[in-house]
Amino acid sequence: MVRHTLKGAMMLMLVLTISLVARTANAQAQHTQYANIPFDFVAGDKAMSAGRYRVAQMTPSGEAICVTNVESATAAIKLTNILVRTNPAVQSKLVFHRYGNTYFLSEIWRAGENNGRMIRKSSQEKAAEQELAANRKSFERVEVATARD
Numbered sequence: 001m002v003r004h005t006l007k008g009a010m011m012l013m014l015v016l017t018i019s020l021v022a023r024t025a026n027a028q029a030q031h032t033q034y035a036n037i038p039f040d041f042v043a044g045d046k047a048m049s050a051g052r053y054r055v056a057q058m059t060p061s062g063e064a065i066c067v068t069n070v071e072s073a074t075a076a077i078k079l080t081n082i083l084v085r086t087n088p089a090v091q092s093k094l095v096f097h098r099y100g101n102t103y104f105l106s107e108i109w110r111a112g113e114n115n116g117r118m119i120r121k122s123s124q125e126k127a128a129e130q131e132l133a134a135n136r137k138s139f140e141r142v143e144v145a146t147a148r149d
Helices: 002-030 123-134
Strands: 032-037 041-043 046-048 051-057 064-069 075-084 093-099 102-109 115-119 140-145
Touching (some): 032 140, 075 102, 093 123
Antiparallel strands (some): 032 051, 041 046, 093 140, 102 115
């Protein structure tokens, strides 16, 4: 009798675990975007080459994101801050700041959401920003559309 009860409890735990894993995978898949980025760029402090990228949330609330080159598997994990806008984003996109010929991944937006994510500026981006400011110039904002694939 005890064995039968223990076996039933183990089966219940197994079913609950599988259900939780499936939910987590589904939630992360909903927060994954793909983009063809036609230029080399910097994500945080890591140089990334042009190509097809997957951008995925590493945490449920999006404090950390992973940017992965689909072809080479080169990846960068970065911390983000929340961005809030009054109207929902019209399209999903990645936003880059361009300083001269160098692009820095800056923001991530998903269509229909008021909240986006901003990648924290690296020391390299801050230096580029200061150099342009000294010449009374600013960065250029460049947007690349994404899809959920």
